[in-house]
Amino acid sequence: MASIDLQGVEKRYGAHHAVRALDMHIEDGEFLVLLGPSGCGKTTTLNMIAGLDAPTAGKILFDGRDVTEISAYRRNVAMVFQSSLLYPHLTARRNIETSLRYSTLSKVEKQARIAETVRMLEIEPLLDKLPSQMSGGQRQRVATAKAIVREPAAFLLDEPLSALDAALRLSLRSELVNLQKRLGTTTVFVTHDQIEAMTMGDRIGVMSGGELQQIGTPDEIYNSPATLFVAGFLGSPPMNLIEGEIAAGLFRSEQLSVPVAAPPGRATLGIRPQDMHLVAPDAAGALPVTVFALEHLGRESIVIAEAHGGLKVRIIVEAGFSAHVGERLGFAPDPARCLLFAQDGTRIPMRASVLA
Amino acid sequence: MASDRARRELSDTQFALAIGMPVFVFLVIVVAYPLGYAIWMSVHKIVFFGGYRSTFTGWANFARVLSDPNFWWSTWVTIRLTFEAVMLTMLLGLALALMLNRPMVGGGLVRTVVFLPWCVSLYGAGLMFAYLARGQTGLGTSIAYAFGSMASVDLMTREVVIEVLAVGAAWTMAPLVAFFLLANLKTIPSRLYDLAALDRLSRFETFWNVTLPPLRYTLFVFTSIITVLSMKLFDFIFVMTGGGPGTTSATLTYQIYKVSFKNLDLGYGAAMSFYLLFFILASTFLLYLVWGRRETRF
Amino acid sequence: MRRNRYLAIAVVLALLWSLVPIYWFCRMALLTPLEIQQYPWPLFPRAPNVASFWNIFGYDYFLSDGTRVPASGQANQIIRGLYDSIFVSVVVTVLTLLAVLPLAYVFARLEFRFKSVLLFAILLSVALPPVSTLIPFYAMYIRLGLSGTLTGLVIVDLTITVPFVAWMLIGYFRNLPPIERLARMDGYGRLAAFVQLVIPLAKSGIAVAAVIAFLFAWNEYTYALVLVNGSTANTLPTAISGFLFQDPQPANLAASVVVTIIPPALVAYFLQRHVGEMNLVDPVR
Numbered sequence: 044m045a046s047i048d049l050q051g052v053e054k055r056y057g058a059h060h061a062v063r064a065l066d067m068h069i070e071d072g073e074f075l076v077l078l079g080p081s082g083c084g085k086t087t088t089l090n091m092i093a094g095l096d097a098p099t100a101g102k103i104l105f106d107g108r109d110v111t112e113i114s115a116y117r118r119n120v121a122m123v124f125q126s127s128l129l130y131p132h133l134t135a136r137r138n139i140e141t142s143l144r145y146s147t148l149s150k151v152e153k154q155a156r157i158a159e160t161v162r163m164l165e166i167e168p169l170l171d172k173l174p175s176q177m178s179g180g181q182r183q184r185v186a187t188a189k190a191i192v193r194e195p196a197a198f199l200l201d202e203p204l205s206a207l208d209a210a211l212r213l214s215l216r217s218e219l220v221n222l223q224k225r226l227g228t229t230t231v232f233v234t235h236d237q238i239e240a241m242t243m244g245d246r247i248g249v250m251s252g253g254e255l256q257q258i259g260t261p262d263e264i265y266n267s268p269a270t271l272f273v274a275g276f277l278g279s280p281p282m283n284l285i286e287g288e289i290a291a292g293l294f295r296s297e298q299l300s301v302p303v304a305a306p307p308g309r310a311t312l313g314i315r316p317q318d319m320h321l322v323a324p325d326a327a328g329a330l331p332v333t334v335f336a337l338e339h340l341g342r343e344s345i346v347i348a349e350a351h352g353g354l355k356v357r358i359i360v361e362a363g364f365s366a367h368v369g370e371r372l373g374f375a376p377d378p379a380r381c382l383l384f385a386q387d388g389t390r391i392p393m394r395a396s397v398l399a
Numbered sequence: 400m401a402s403d404r405a406r407r408e409l410s411d412t413q414f415a416l417a418i419g420m421p422v423f424v425f426l427v428i429v430v431a432y433p434l435g436y437a438i439w440m441s442v443h444k445i446v447f448f449g450g451y452r453s454t455f456t457g458w459a460n461f462a463r464v465l466s467d468p469n470f471w472w473s474t475w476v477t478i479r480l481t482f483e484a485v486m487l488t489m490l491l492g493l494a495l496a497l498m499l500n501r502p503m504v505g506g507g508l509v510r511t512v513v514f515l516p517w518c519v520s521l522y523g524a525g526l527m528f529a530y531l532a533r534g535q536t537g538l539g540t541s542i543a544y545a546f547g548s549m550a551s552v553d554l555m556t557r558e559v560v561i562e563v564l565a566v567g568a569a570w571t572m573a574p575l576v577a578f579f580l581l582a583n584l585k586t587i588p589s590r591l592y593d594l595a596a597l598d599r600l601s602r603f604e605t606f607w608n609v610t611l612p613p614l615r616y617t618l619f620v621f622t623s624i625i626t627v628l629s630m631k632l633f634d635f636i637f638v639m640t641g642g643g644p645g646t647t648s649a650t651l652t653y654q655i656y657k658v659s660f661k662n663l664d665l666g667y668g669a670a671m672s673f674y675l676l677f678f679i680l681a682s683t684f685l686l687y688l689v690w691g692r693r694e695t696r697f
Numbered sequence: 698m699r700r701n702r703y704l705a706i707a708v709v710l711a712l713l714w715s716l717v718p719i720y721w722f723c724r725m726a727l728l729t730p731l732e733i734q735q736y737p738w739p740l741f742p743r744a745p746n747v748a749s750f751w752n753i754f755g756y757d758y759f760l761s762d763g764t765r766v767p768a769s770g771q772a773n774q775i776i777r778g779l780y781d782s783i784f785v786s787v788v789v790t791v792l793t794l795l796a797v798l799p800l801a802y803v804f805a806r807l808e809f810r811f812k813s814v815l816l817f818a819i820l821l822s823v824a825l826p827p828v829s830t831l832i833p834f835y836a837m838y839i840r841l842g843l844s845g846t847l848t849g850l851v852i853v854d855l856t857i858t859v860p861f862v863a864w865m866l867i868g869y870f871r872n873l874p875p876i877e878r879l880a881r882m883d884g885y886g887r888l889a890a891f892v893q894l895v896i897p898l899a900k901s902g903i904a905v906a907a908v909i910a911f912l913f914a915w916n917e918y919t920y921a922l923v924l925v926n927g928s929t930a931n932t933l934p935t936a937i938s939g940f941l942f943q944d945p946q947p948a949n950l951a952a953s954v955v956v957t958i959i960p961p962a963l964v965a966y967f968l969q970r971h972v973g974e975m976n977l978v979d980p981v982r
């Protein structure tokens with residue numbers, strides 16, 4: 044078990060910054076999810092933690108000890124690679140055994156460890172199969188077994204579930220979390236699936252363009268995103284982002300006006316679809332929109348409406364709601380739930396909000 | 400900590416140097432020396448008779464080659480033979496691979512037999528085709544006799560000897576192409592054919608859209624390889640026709656052999672070799688420009 | 698049904714195409730001395746006999762009518778050539794693999810400076826025509842005392858097999874999954890990962906490489922003719938050419954050529970069983 048620190052870690056490929064100035068602290072025993080769009084540097088970050096890639100600059104510490112120069116194996120971390128890479132020419136058993144090849148354990152201890160792992164992951168029937176003879180889920184299980192049999196200080200998982208179908212993904216998700224909690228091993232889990240991130244992580248680190256945007260609990264990330272990117276990336280349907288101007292304690296965008304406690308200037312207002320409500324089309328301060336489409340989800344419905352300049356907004360309404368396409372409506376955001384972002388994408392902190 | 404540092408893994412470059420370099424150095428020495436020697440010869444006039452002498456002549460050998468009608472004749476023969484051999488080899492290789500990819504009874508035996516010509520040396524193949532094509536001992540004459548004709552069917556004539564050479568070369572080289580194309584065909588998922596059947600593609604469309612795309616890059620690579628091999632072809636011609644009849648089948652390789660080993664005009668032969676090397680490199684480069692550049696790898 | 702008939706026709710044509718030249722020589726080897734004097738030789742030997750296969754290895758043979766077919770004068774050359782050919786081919790195959798595996802691996806899986814220049818140099822040596830390097834090699838061998846030795850022949854064969862086989866294996870190695878990363882996590886050093894994991898993983902590709910090297914060394918003629926012929930170190934192809942020049946005997950010539958096909962044919966049988974497992978496409982990007 045170990046805590047992991049990244050200090051000013053940077054990775055360049057030629058002139059291309061894959062990861063820039065990354066500072067991160069991962070608690071001992073924590074399940075941290077790294078989330079971000081494709082190509083944002085998640086795998087690169089994970090590889091540097093693992094010791095497979097050397098950072099161009101910065102330091103990596105395990106339990107306060109600098110391991111930047113230490114080889115992957117001696118860091119005592121285990122990794123499950125994107126699409127569950129295994130040795131294709133070795134059976135599941137031999138794949139798991141190679142994890143202990145250089146360990147100093149006695150033969151008996153090794154066998155005991157393997158037996159226990161096999162039991163825990165219920166892969167007994169797979170042991171004599173080659174990876175090419177297994178299904179995606181089975182391969183994933185074997186890859187996990189191969190990783191945990193070493194009882195590593197940290198567990199690094201690179202989109203281990205992305206190649207699987209939805210149902211299997213769902214069951215393996217809880218299995219993995221359960222396993223991690225039982226073992227208490229520090230875990231870094233990379234994904235670009237926000238539901239995976241929200242449901243699995245103790246904390247989530249959101250990355251974009253090689254930079255860490257925010258790190259925090261799922262609740263913090265969802266309810267108080269630090270940047271415009273985080274606000275827009277998490278949540279389904281996504282947060283509505285409306286550009287406008289703050290003046291005299293009011294955020295304005297065409298007819299919309301919301302009381303805010305922030306300094307004047309251009310800004311973007313963020314409001315989640317469930318935090319808006321229906322009003323008459325010409326109500327004071329409300330946003331006049333025309334209905335574009337209606338999506339019924341059973342428990343609730345989503346109104347997709349078009350506002351000025353073609354801007355699409357999404358509003359969650361109760362299931363019974365009905366409206367026809369082209370109908371004019373007005374939507375008013377709940378001022379207490381509004382977020383404001385400055386031009387550069389950072390959050391504008393609201394002082395004690397002035398409620399009407 | 401210090402020992403950790405010492406155990407730091409080798410970088411790619413260090414590892415590459417450590418395990419690749421010894422071989423590379425051997426290769427460079429063993430290829431560079433003959434190449435350097437050939438360059439030295441090509442700029443000298445070397446005389447054996449009346450005592451070995453070599454005199455520096457600069458570009459004279461290279462200039463002489465260009466005004467030598469034998470050289471231009473051989474260049475033409477080389478182009479004709481290469482073109483025919485490459486076309487035949489590639490078409491045959493593709494046809495054989497497509498055939499072998501079909502499930503059939505006794506497939507293993509058929510495959511072994513089809514790959515068999517690959518095992519015959521160019522030298523042995525040259526002998527076989529010489530006996531097959533000659534009027535005295537050939538297949539044509541024997542068949543004609545079996546049907547009661549007295550005609551002697553000789554294929555080693557000025558008109559068709561190059562075609563006979565091309566057929567013989569294709570006989571030995573096509574299995575090589577077929578083997579690699581077959582390995583490639585095996586990687587096409589059978590689902591794709593089901594899909595093509597669902598889309599009601601005709602047989603030709605299926606071939607064009609499903610079978611061919613993953614083969615295209617391999618086809619390009621082997622067209623280049625076979626081109627190089629055909630232009631380098633020597634033993635086969637040496638044994639089968641000896642450049643004849645007359646100089647009908649004297650390719651550049653044969654011409655170089657004649658100049659160097661029969662006339663013992665070493666400098667001149669070396670100069671001619673560099674023209675051949677240039678042709679070989681130029682034709683592969685040309686192939687790359689007009690074809691290879693457009694092929695993406697799968 | 699019709700498709701099957703087309704396939705059957707194609708198979709028959711392919712078998713004829715592949716076998717007719719080989720048959721022509723097998724038949725020649727089986728003709729009796731009497732039939733050899735006829736014109737033209739019959740399509741099928743009327744009384745096939747294996748005399749020439751005994752003769753080329755130095756034994757007399759008695760036909761059923763009691764005629765003695767004497768042993769060939771070339772027999773010593775042939776036997777010697779057989780031994781030397783086997784020796785040279787095996788040594789060349791082993792050395793080629795030892796040399797090529799690391800070389801191809803390094804070029805296929807690692808990034809380092811000057812890679813493309815070095816790769817081009819390998820390609821260049823594939824393009825060199827042997828007829829052009831013969832005399833330089835000859836001169837070099839005279840100076841180094843290597844002419845007429847098997848060592849010399851092995852070295853010169855390596856200059857061709859190494860680049861050619863490397864070129865083929867590079868593409869193969871490149872398509873393997875990135876198991877080195879897994880190996881590093883498991884504590885393997887680079888060399889250990891290569892030797893203990895990559896090589897076993899790549900065994901079918903390596904088998905093909907070995908076969909190609911073997912076939913080349915077994916069949917090489919030009920260099921052998923110039924560099925070692927006339928010495929004690931002569932290989933089978935040069936020994937056979939004796940039947941053309943020193944002692945023309947068509948049946949013996951044919952028999953000895955047929956003998957040279959047997960070892961590679963066994964190899965070809967083994968090879969075709971593995972064709973499904975390897976995808977050796979694309980050498981160079």
Ligand SMILES: Nc1ncnc2c1ncn2[C@@H]1O[C@H](COP(=O)(O)OP(=O)(O)OP(=O)(O)O)[C@@H](O)[C@H]1O
Pocket residue numbers: 056059060061079080081082083084085086087088235
């Ligand atoms: N070896 C390399 N050479 C050059 N650029 C690279 C290399 N590896 C990664 N990159 C670049 O670095 C950036 C980050 O890559 P990385 O693999 O970390 O993305 P990722 O977040 O894991 O994406 P994905 O979700 O698609 O796996 C990408 O823009 C990629 O093009």
Ligand SMILES: [Mg+2]
Pocket residue numbers: 085086087125201
């Ligand atoms: Mg990734």
